[in-house]
Amino acid sequence: MELTVTESKNSFNAKRSLEVGDKSYDYFALDAVEGMEKLPYSLKVLGENLLRTEDGKNVTEEHIKALANWDPKAEPDTEIQFTPARVLMQDFTGVPCVVDLATMREAVSSLGGNPDQVNPLNPAEMVIDHSVIVEAFGRSDAIERNVDIEYERNEERYQFLRWGSENFSNFRVVPPGTGIVHQVNIEYLARVVFDNDGLAYPDTCIGTDSHTTMENGLGILGWGVGGIEAEAAMLGQPVSMLIPRVVGFKLTGDIPVGVTATDVVLTITDMLREHGVVGKFVEFYGNGVKSVPLANRATIGNMSPEFGSTAAIFPIDEETINYLKLTGRDQEQIDRVEAYAKAQGLWLEQDAEEAEYSEYLELDLSTVKPSIAGPTRPQDRILLSEAKETFRKQLGDFTEDPICEDDSAAAENMGAEGENQPDYDKSSVEDANSAWPGNGESAAQGAKGRHSNPVEVESGAGGKFTVDHGMVGIAAITSCTNTSNPSVMIGAGLLARKANEYGLRAKPWVKTTMAPGSQVVDNYYHRADLWKDLEAVGFYLSGFGCTTCIGNSGPLPAEVSEAINDNDLAATAVLSGNRNFEGRISPDVKMNYLASPLLVIAYSLAGTMDFDFETQPLGTDSEGNDIFLKDIWPSTEEIEETISEAINRDMYVKDYADVFKGDDAWQNLDVPTGKTFEWDENSTYVRKAPYFEGMPTEPEPVSDIAGARVLAKLGDSVTTDHISPASSIKPGTPAANYLDENGVERKDYNSFGSRRGNHEVMVRGTFANIRLRNQLVDVAGGYTLDFTQEDAPQSFIYDAAQNYKKENTPLVVLAGKEYGTGSSRDWAAKGTKLLGVRAVIAESFERIHRSNLIGMGVAPLQFPEGESHESLGLDGHETFAIDGLTALNDGEIPKTVHVTATKDNGETVEFDAVVRIDTPGEADYYRHGGILQYVLRQMVKS
Known part of the structure; x- marks a missing residue:
């Protein structure tokens, strides 16, 4: 199963032979082109790609020379065609x-x-x-x-x-x-x-x-x-x-x-x-x-x-x-x-x-010093030594509770902070979502001058504990970022071993999960005999998958969830992942922190983000001596020694021997037959895509935009998590209503991610993130104003979009800086297109989402340098006209288009928006209404 290779024109006579042992290979030598050997490593790889795929059309001799003569200080302006293997x-x-x-x-x-x-x-x-x-x-x-x-x-x-x-x-x-x-x-x-x-x-x-x-x-x-x-x-x-x-x-x-x-x-x-x-x-x-x-x-x-x-x-x-x-x-x-x-x-x-x-x-x-990042962005690094202080400063942004002037009562209520938890057998809990007995423990740290709202919880197993703002609701060792790294995974196991020796346990309100990135991790944990210690402190094998980092953290124990939501507690999650955006990890958790697997376990032992590992003990030993994080932190030598003893080549060979075979459940699936798929119109998971319905052989001319309404007016750093459906499906929303109408019980809603093959579910969840703040309305979530109705009432974004579609009203989205940061979710663009959005006007775009918008036929436009919807006085009630896109019909990419926003009183705001269609190839995709339409038409022509 290898790449289909088209014979290169080989204008530079770069094709040579390479002898390796008994085998001979052909290859395209970089030193055949003057200047190529001096390029950075990454550009050399691109150079080889161009040499090998030179066809005189997509890749020409001029493209190869342009790369070889790359000016490191110049702004990018030369388009090339990269063919991934x-x-x-x-x-x-x-x-x-x-x-x-x-x-x-x-x-x-x-x-x-x-x-x-x-x-x-x-x-x-x-x-x-x-x-x-x-x-x-x-x-x-x-x-x-x-x-x-x-x-x-x-x-x-x-x-x-x-x-x-x-x-x-x-x-x-x-x-x-x-x-x-x-x-x-x-x-x-x-x-x-x-x-x-x-x-x-x-x-x-x-x-x-x-x-x-x-x-x-x-x-x-x-x-x-x-x-x-x-x-x-x-x-x-x-x-x-x-x-x-x-x-x-x-x-x-x-x-x-x-x-x-x-x-x-x-x-x-x-x-x-x-x-x-x-x-x-x-x-x-x-x-x-x-x-x-x-x-x-x-x-x-x-x-x-x-x-x-x-x-x-x-x-x-x-x-x-x-x-x-x-x-x-x-x-x-x-x-x-x-x-x-x-x-x-x-x-x-x-x-x-x-x-x-x-x-x-x-x-x-x-x-480098020990760090975590949060509570909503991975780039917001916090020194571990300053984590407690920073948490207290940030807490006010996530809760309405008043600041306590005297927390002495809360301190007394805390219940012997740091004492060992009594032993309990979590595997005996019948319900997977039952909380563990707490026996009077508390997440309330009782610090003067901070927000506090201690809430007593009685778990299903009969124990009692008190939770408060900052409680760690989820502690998850998860995500490819760290679970592929033996040093931190072995380190976490060794930290658990020492914690277990002191009798330390995860706090009873913490949902502890372990999802390794491959079965190799499971094997070296067994070989190092670390599972018994991880399980003792609360971390049992949960699955081999992305889990918490993608939002598949699952429900918290019912009584914990109820306490959080009924009292509007600012609960936290600590995960060894790469994403901690608002609303991503769990609907019950407001503040999310990225940390090493070792610190994930440490925070599960502490039970709260309101904790200073340098000054506060995690527990006491049998003689009553305080146990601090430094006492259970494994040394570099211990980690390296365990890695050398527990990990070997045979482990990988064995685990990947039949990697495509799957288990019995996979093998026993009833698989449809036929070269074309038989779509089930009643399916709520897999539906025929709508993008090619009624598509003519030749694309229709690009038109300007007139009479457009604003579907959403957004601020800075809106992520693809905010735009694209992700995580759980909330009852009472358009997506949930669709599933209800199709006979799906609430317990079987599953996640948006699992239903990405059904556009009917996904379009109803676009711009529906519970943390999204559309400035047209005064609430968080997937809401907007519906200007098709009298007095423009508040409405679900999907419902309003359907009304606009009935009236043939095009839509635009206004946004701030770094629009579309985060995951490379094509549904952030697909959903935008299916809602009827013709253009997004933002201060700046992240690369992947800008490309995806073009790939769906949506125009990415940028406010003039230094301007924004705020500085221009746009409140989102205007009607928009965008003139100049028709230049694309003549094979040109206009540098700017003229935007006229007309207010209710007839006043206008006019500006020239920068067109972020950056290459001729992207222009072709846009002219065809999307990249797939372009490919399909080329395929038919061939």
């Missing part, structure tokens, strides 16, 4: 991709083409990892319960994916329960250097999840794209891009004792977000890189979307080779990677001449 998907984004491909087969037939044309031309691989929800926890059978529920809820989706894997060529599916997509990618799927029938070239990979950049740690150039862009790449379309600026990030020094890879990545995230790297490549260089373990490189690369760069890449070196050996790659592949990288100048040599970069940053790793 493969596409990676997870199931949330993968299901709609397969839905679209299945729909395209029918659409090709209706336009007179051959449906068999619709097959991935590039290798496409999907890992099902986003569907498991942590329903059961804190018990020995938690993983079995969660897997059973997962299959029960998702059987229809899984049948569809099995059908896709059996009927589309070049498409493979890794079944549920295997691991998290990005960890499976670096541990098994990643090639690093391809062998395609004797042609060697770098492994490049785009993925339908923004954290595809984890592979950058292996020297693989790739990044996250929306599902629609990935589908086009699967069907042979190159990715249109501008040659980017490259930020050189020099690493020096060594990580100090007590500091984790998570602390390093949160520090780098803070630095790069402050520096500004949106749309740029980040490349790590210098002799210090060699001392950064591969797992740490992958952790850093994983967080590229959090600091905003397109990619964050490390070069290939001996550490890469060692990792390939450890993870069970065959010797032929390992030899090929090393020989190819050295032949192409892609190997990091000691004291190598440094490439010239566009911008420079440097971090001395010895200066």
